Amino acid sequence: xxxxxxxxxxxxxxxxxxxxxxxxxxxxxxxxxxxxxxxxxxxxxxxxxxx
Numbered sequence: 001x002x003x004x005x006x007x008x009x010x011x012x013x014x015x016x017x018x019x020x021x022x023x024x025x026x027x028x029x030x031x032x033x034x035x036x037x038x039x040x041x042x043x044x045x046x047x048x049x050x051x
Contacts, residue, residue, distance in 0.1 A: 004012075036044050
């Protein structure tokens with residue numbers, strides 16, 4: 001097995017971290033809309049829920 005260099009491992013760590021943050025910023029609004037659509041109108045209009 002070929003040993004990975006430090007730069008390659010650092011790139012992998014930064015790349016994975018970036019994709020986790022990017023996927024969270026795309027997933028959170030979808031989750032917010034799903035929770036809002038499933039909650040009651042009165043409770044949602046008062047803004048009484050937080051994710």
